[in-house]
Amino acid sequence: MIRETTIALFMLTGCAYAQGLSVPLADSFQAGQSSDPDYQKGLSALDSHDWDQAISRFDTVASRKGSGADAALYWKAYAQDHAGRPRESLSTIAELRHQYPSSRWLKDAQAIEVEVRAQTGSPMNPGAQPDEDLKLIAVNSLLTSNPETALPVLEKLLASNNSLALKDRALFILTQTNLPEARRTLNGVARDSRNRDLQLRAIRYMGMQGNDDSRKELASIYESSSDKEVKQQILKSFMVSGSRSLLLQVAKSEKDPELRHEAIRNLAIAGGQAELAALYSSDTSVDDKRDILKSMFINGDSAKLIDIARNEKDPSLRAEAIKSLGLMGNNGRSDDLVAIYRSDSHPEVRHAVLNALFLQQNGKALVDLARSEKDPAMKEEIVKKMALVHTKETTDYMMEILK
Numbered sequence: 059m060i061r062e063t064t065i066a067l068f069m070l071t072g073c074a075y076a077q078g079l080s081v082p083l084a085d086s087f088q089a090g091q092s093s094d095p096d097y098q099k100g101l102s103a104l105d106s107h108d109w110d111q112a113i114s115r116f117d118t119v120a121s122r123k124g125s126g127a128d129a130a131l132y133w134k135a136y137a138q139d140h141a142g143r144p145r146e147s148l149s150t151i152a153e154l155r156h157q158y159p160s161s162r163w164l165k166d167a168q169a170i171e172v173e174v175r176a177q178t179g180s181p182m183n184p185g186a187q188p189d190e191d192l193k194l195i196a197v198n199s200l201l202t203s204n205p206e207t208a209l210p211v212l213e214k215l216l217a218s219n220n221s222l223a224l225k226d227r228a229l230f231i232l233t234q235t236n237l238p239e240a241r242r243t244l245n246g247v248a249r250d251s252r253n254r255d256l257q258l259r260a261i262r263y264m265g266m267q268g269n270d271d272s273r274k275e276l277a278s279i280y281e282s283s284s285d286k287e288v289k290q291q292i293l294k295s296f297m298v299s300g301s302r303s304l305l306l307q308v309a310k311s312e313k314d315p316e317l318r319h320e321a322i323r324n325l326a327i328a329g330g331q332a333e334l335a336a337l338y339s340s341d342t343s344v345d346d347k348r349d350i351l352k353s354m355f356i357n358g359d360s361a362k363l364i365d366i367a368r369n370e371k372d373p374s375l376r377a378e379a380i381k382s383l384g385l386m387g388n389n390g391r392s393d394d395l396v397a398i399y400r401s402d403s404h405p406e407v408r409h410a411v412l413n414a415l416f417l418q419q420n421g422k423a424l425v426d427l428a429r430s431e432k433d434p435a436m437k438e439e440i441v442k443k444m445a446l447v448h449t450k451e452t453t454d455y456m457m458e459i460l461k
Contacts, residue, residue: 265295
C-alpha cells in the first residue's frame with residue numbers, strides 16, 4: 059500500500075502519469091528497504107496513515123545516521139507533508155539535501171518540495187529546475203495555483219531547446235485546462251509546420267480532448283494543410299474523438315486515394331456503421347467500395363454485409379462482402395452464406411462462400427453443401443476444404459467416402 063500511496067504523489071493527475079512522467083520512487087522504494095525495526099514500523103505507520111507515529115519512527119532511524127538514514131529522512135518529510143506540517147517537511151528535505159547530497163532519494167524529495175511550496179503559496183520556478191520531471195511537476199503545481207502565470211512558462215518550454223519528451227508533456231498539460239489562452243497555444247503548435255514532431259503530437263492531443271472546438275480546429279487544419287502525414291494524424295484524431303461526420307466528409311470529398319481509404323478505415327474503428335452504409339450506397343468507385351466492405355468487417359456490420367452479398371450487382375463486390383463475413387467467425391451468418399451459395403450461380407461468389415465457411419471452421423455447413431452439390435468440380439473443392447476442418451460432421455463424411 060505504501061508504494062501505491064507514494065506513486066500517487068508523483069502522478070499529479072492520472073493522465074500525466076500515463077504520459078510518461080517518470081516515477082523514480084518506484085525503483086528507490088525497492089532499493090531503499092531497511093531491516094531496521096523502527097524503519098519497518100515507520101512504513102507500517104504510513105500504511106495506517108498514522109503520520110505522527112511514522113514521523114517519530116523515521117526520525118529515530120535518521121538520527122542514527124546509519125544505513126537507510128537518507129530514506130528515513132525522505133519518508134519523514136513525506137509524513138510531515140501529509141500530517142499538514144509543510145514547513146517541517148521542507149526543513150527535513152533541506153536536511154536530506156545537506157547531509158546526503160548524492161542520495162537516490164533526493165530527487166523524490168525535490169518532487170515533494172515542489173508540491174509543498176505550491177501549496178504554501180511559494181511555487182518554485184519551473185525553468186529553474188535542472189531535471190525535466192521536476193520542471194513538469196513544478197508546471198503542474200503552478201497551473202493549479204496560478205494558471206495565468208503557468209501558461210507563459212509552458213509556452214517558453216515549448217519554444218526552448220528542451221527535449222521533445224519534455225515538450226510533449228508540456229503539450230499534454232495544456233490540454234488539462236479550459237483557459238482560452240491554453241487552447242490558442244495548443245492550436246498554434248498544431249498549425250506550426252516548423253517542428254513536425256511537435257505539430258503531430260499537438261494534433262493527437264487535440265483529438266484526445268474530444269470537444270467541438272478542437273474538432274473544428276482540426277477540420278480547418280486538414281483543409282488548409284498539404285502535408286499528408288499531418289492529414290493522416292488528423293484523421294486518427296477524428297477517430298479518437300468520435301468525429302464520424304468529419305470522417306465521412308473526408309471519405310466523400312478527399313481526392314487522395316490513400317487518405318480516402320484512411321478516412322474509411324478510421325470511420326469503421328469509430329463505430330460508424332450507418333455512415334459506412336450510406337457511403338457505400340452513394341459511392342461509385344469499385345475500389346472505394348472494396349475498402350468500405352473491408353471496414354464493415356472491422357465494426358462487425360454482418361447485416362449490411364449479407365445484404366450486399368445478396369443484392370450487389372457486381373459479383374466481385376458480392377465476393378468481397380462474403381470474404382469479410384468469413385473473417386467474422388461465428389458472427390459471420392453461416393446460414394445466410396449457405397443460402398447464398400445455393401442461390402448465386404457465379405463461380406467467384408460460390409468460391410468465396412466456401413472459403414468463408416472454411417475460415418469459420420463450419421464443418422456441418424460444408425458437409426451439407428457437399429451432399430447437395432451436383433457439379434463434380436465444386437464437390438471436389440468442398441471436400442478439399444473439409445479435409446482441413448476437423449469436426450465430427452467432416453470426419454463422418456470422410457468415412458462415408460472411404461466405404
